Amino acid sequence: MKHADKQFLVATIILVAAGFFIFSSASLGLLLRGESRFTAVALNQLFLGIGLGTVALVLASFIHYKWWKKLSLLAFIGSAALTALVFVPGVGVSHGGATRWISFFDWSLQPSEILKIGYLFYLSAVFAKHKDKIKTFRYGLLPYIAITSVVALLILPQPDNDTFFITALAGLAVYYAAGARKRDIAILFIIGALGFGVILAALPYARNRVATFLHPSQDALTSGYQIKQSLIAIGSGGILGKGFGQSTQKFSFLPEPMGDSIFAVAGEEFGFVGSAGLIALFLFFGLRGLKIASGASDEFGGLLATGIVILIMAGSFMNIAAMLGIIPLTGTPLIFVSQGGTALCIAMAEAGILLNISKYRKK
Numbered sequence: 001m002k003h004a005d006k007q008f009l010v011a012t013i014i015l016v017a018a019g020f021f022i023f024s025s026a027s028l029g030l031l032l033r034g035e036s037r038f039t040a041v042a043l044n045q046l047f048l049g050i051g052l053g054t055v056a057l058v059l060a061s062f063i064h065y066k067w068w069k070k071l072s073l074l075a076f077i078g079s080a081a082l083t084a085l086v087f088v089p090g091v092g093v094s095h096g097g098a099t100r101w102i103s104f105f106d107w108s109l110q111p112s113e114i115l116k117i118g119y120l121f122y123l124s125a126v127f128a129k130h131k132d133k134i135k136t137f138r139y140g141l142l143p144y145i146a147i148t149s150v151v152a153l154l155i156l157p158q159p160d161n162d163t164f165f166i167t168a169l170a171g172l173a174v175y176y177a178a179g180a181r182k183r184d185i186a187i188l189f190i191i192g193a194l195g196f197g198v199i200l201a202a203l204p205y206a207r208n209r210v211a212t213f214l215h216p217s218q219d220a221l222t223s224g225y226q227i228k229q230s231l232i233a234i235g236s237g238g239i240l241g242k243g244f245g246q247s248t249q250k251f252s253f254l255p256e257p258m259g260d261s262i263f264a265v266a267g268e269e270f271g272f273v274g275s276a277g278l279i280a281l282f283l284f285f286g287l288r289g290l291k292i293a294s295g296a297s298d299e300f301g302g303l304l305a306t307g308i309v310i311l312i313m314a315g316s317f318m319n320i321a322a323m324l325g326i327i328p329l330t331g332t333p334l335i336f337v338s339q340g341g342t343a344l345c346i347a348m349a350e351a352g353i354l355l356n357i358s359k360y361r362k363k
Helices: 006-032 038-062 066-070 072-087 112-129 137-155 161-177 182-202 204-214 225-236 262-294 299-323 341-359
Strands: 092-095 098-104 107-109
Touching: 006 038, 006 262, 006 341, 038 341, 066 072, 066 112, 066 299, 072 092, 072 098, 072 112, 072 137, 112 137, 112 161, 112 299, 112 341, 137 161, 137 182, 161 182, 161 299, 182 204, 225 262, 225 299, 262 299, 262 341, 299 341
Parallel strands: none
Antiparallel strands: 092 098, 098 107
16 A cells, blocks of 8 residues: 555645635625625535535545445445435425525535435446446446436436536546447437437526527626626636735626636636636646546546546536636536535545545556
8 A cells, every 4th residue: 555645635635725715705795795694604614615524535535445336336325315305395405496405403415416426436336347348238338327317317307407417427437437339438428419409498597508608698687697797707807816805796796606606706816827727726636636547456446536536627617617608607616616515525525535546556
């Protein structure tokens, strides 16, 4: 056994610290808006996110990753059952037209964050077990479709299309890394395109997002309002930004400045240099994570590490791309930065798993 990857650990610590620094400034908007939940939001991010997240990271870095292979089916079933609780009246909590949370003693939890890692545990274990048969339909394409369909049945009705897309993409990366045939990957892309078409046909808000992306200036005061205000914030930051706490957009204009709009706050306060630095930090985190995956001592460790890295990176860059107007708005949070104690805690636990995998890398 070797030491954990120190460069990856340092990158994780800097991301968490920078994320809370940015979040602290973004949350100041609540005070001016006269909202009484500022203290609760800050404490949730600090104690549930960073506090429990640090404990989770440390514990995960010491638990041998092969235990997750033994517990993968149980973890998947347990996380699926927990996610299903969002549909139970009195337990599930709705916000903004979505039911994605469960509440216990005034604390809310987004169980889909746990389902994502449970899904990767089980998918990685299945493909690692049948790595010599991965090119067959029975042990390759069929398990991916079947396991991913369970996730779809639990997440899409919430509705949370973005979380499902990111989760399925991470699973697809695991399948590809396991040795999937290019033909099967192409089939999955076709299925995905058809599914996207069905979503657009069935859900008016999804069509509105795409229409706003294509013609953002046509509805600048309604559906195009968020992207317009985001671009104004990022553009007004210039090269070096206005400075910590000096964003004006977060106070009255940006919707969800602590959530999916938080990158716009960072862009306004820290400018092009700060934004580019944050993106570079995410890139280093991802590349170092993929190096851990490529050096894993066994198939399961490599597949699990690949899935975790893609899960975090896909979500983060979808958020950044949406705020820059490169893709339609997704509502996806910026990992390690946006509000969400559950998401931050789980992301730090996932980083801990990667650190443990790095301890047993090939010689």
